[in-house]
Amino acid sequence: MNVPLSIPSPDISSFQLGPFQIHFYALFILSGIAAAVILTSRRLTARGGAPDTVLDIALWAVPFGIIGGRFYHVITHPTDYFFPGADLWKTFYVWEGGLAIFGAILFGSLGAYIACRRAGVRFLSFADALAPGMLLAQAFGRLGNYFNQELFGTPTTLPWGLQIDPTQPAFPTGLPEGTLFHPLFLYEIVWNLLGVMIILLVERRFNLRWGKALGLYLIIYGMGRTWFESFRLDPTEFELGGFKINMLIATLVAVAGMVLFIVQSRRHPELETDPTRSAKQGGGELPSTAVAVPASSDAPAPHPQKDS
Numbered sequence: 001m002n003v004p005l006s007i008p009s010p011d012i013s014s015f016q017l018g019p020f021q022i023h024f025y026a027l028f029i030l031s032g033i034a035a036a037v038i039l040t041s042r043r044l045t046a047r048g049g050a051p052d053t054v055l056d057i058a059l060w061a062v063p064f065g066i067i068g069g070r071f072y073h074v075i076t077h078p079t080d081y082f083f084p085g086a087d088l089w090k091t092f093y094v095w096e097g098g099l100a101i102f103g104a105i106l107f108g109s110l111g112a113y114i115a116c117r118r119a120g121v122r123f124l125s126f127a128d129a130l131a132p133g134m135l136l137a138q139a140f141g142r143l144g145n146y147f148n149q150e151l152f153g154t155p156t157t158l159p160w161g162l163q164i165d166p167t168q169p170a171f172p173t174g175l176p177e178g179t180l181f182h183p184l185f186l187y188e189i190v191w192n193l194l195g196v197m198i199i200l201l202v203e204r205r206f207n208l209r210w211g212k213a214l215g216l217y218l219i220i221y222g223m224g225r226t227w228f229e230s231f232r233l234d235p236t237e238f239e240l241g242g243f244k245i246n247m248l249i250a251t252l253v254a255v256a257g258m259v260l261f262i263v264q265s266r267r268h269p270e271l272e273t274d275p276t277r278s279a280k281q282g283g284g285e286l287p288s289t290a291v292a293v294p295a296s297s298d299a300p301a302p303h304p305q306k307d308s
Contacts, residue, residue, distance in 0.1 A: 006180050007162045009149045014095075023095040025144035032140030033062055036133035044121075044129040047209075048274045053119050057126060060115035061108045068107020069099035076100065076245060080169075098150075101138060101225075102249050124211035124264075125275030131217035132196045138221070139192040142185040153182030153231045160186070172233055184228055191228075195220040209272035211264040218257025225250035 014023040041054035074081055074091050077098070081091050109127075116123045145151035149168045155161075161180025164171050199216055202208060208216065229247035240248055 005159055005161075007160055007183055007186070009163050009165060010147050013147045013149075024147035026095045028140050028144035028147070029099065032137035033058070035140060036130065036137035039133040039136060040126075040130045043133075044126065044275060047125070047129065047272070048276070049121060049125075049129075050119075053121055054126075054129075056119055057112055057115040057121070061112040064111025065104040065108025066094065066099065068110075069101065069104030070094055071107070072100035072103020073098040099141070100246075101141075102246065102253070105134075120276050122275055124214060125209070125272065128209055128211060128213035129275075131213040132199045134217060135192040135195040135199070135221065139189045139196075142188045142192070146183075146185045151185040151188075151232070153184045153187075153228070153233060155179050156182050158182075162186075170233070181233065182231060184232055187228060188224070191224040192221070195224070207269075207271055210268035212261050215257045215259075215261030215264065218253050218260065220257075222250050222252075222254025222257055226254065 010024070013025065014021055016022070037054055037058050041051065044054055045051050070092070081088070112126060112130075113123050116126050142151065149164050150170050152162050152164060152170075155175065157180065160183060162183035162185075164179075164181055166177045195217070198220060199208070199213055202216065203213065226247055229244050229250060232244075234244075234246075
């Protein structure tokens with residue numbers, strides 16, 4: 001049996017469908033969003049949320065996240081977009097690649113927070129339900145990076161080295177044609193999927209409500225991204241004190257996740273029985289429209305019916 005000595009990159013990044021040009025990057029991003037919405041909706045509904053809540057929140061969070069992800073990418077890669085004779089409209093060409101996850105998380109969280117307040121849902125409760133879905137969506141997105149040949153690490157001679165077309169803008173200058181690179185897109189896919197399984201398995205034994213699942217997500221993704229950034233080839237990155245800005249931010253994300261997990265574990269050792277903002281838990285009173293649930297029960301309180 002012949003063992004492949006490298007991972008080939010796709011020859012195409014888009015295809016024509018009638019009058020439309022379909023980009024694989026956009027296709028995988030949208031697929032990831034859909035998968036995250038479905039998983040999060042099931043999780044939040046099982047905890048007492050209304051069935052349509054997650055979709056309502058996504059209508060705010062997704063546009064905010066796309067804008068934030070693109071903004072972060074452009075400002076950290078200025079030489080790719082701002083130079084004499086540059087077409088400034090390309091700063092909006094999201095389908096060509098370039099959505100930074102840290103910008104997407106920051107701005108998407110703002111959109112989700114606004115939507116959660118409108119829907120009467122605790123933001124941290126929604127974020128806990130979203131945590132594994134975020135990692136799943138990010139795994140889908142990395143497949144889009146693969147088709148764009150834009151996410152790879154330092155040269156390698158490992159059997160799973162990634163082929164990159166030397167005509168690609170991201171191909172490092174000075175390296176010979178045929179150089180193989182670490183397939184960071186694949187490393188992140190595997191890491192993110194492992195993160196999904198870790199969160200789901202830990203939840204079976206421990207109480208990961210009140211923001212603790214969110215904290216675990218930040219720890220998992222932040223630690224992994226810090227490592228990946230240490231050997232990612234991206235010459236246009238900003239640096240601070242000799243370190244890549246994304247590497248520093250990833251480290252801060254992991255630390256923030258640890259702080260959130262510890263603080264919320266101390267503040268809320270009790271079970272969360274209702275994700276709505278109207279519910280008073282931890283010794284308070286439940287709203288008159290809700291049914292009290294014993295502290296030892298994992299079953300969510302029935303969600304109040306909305307007026308049609």
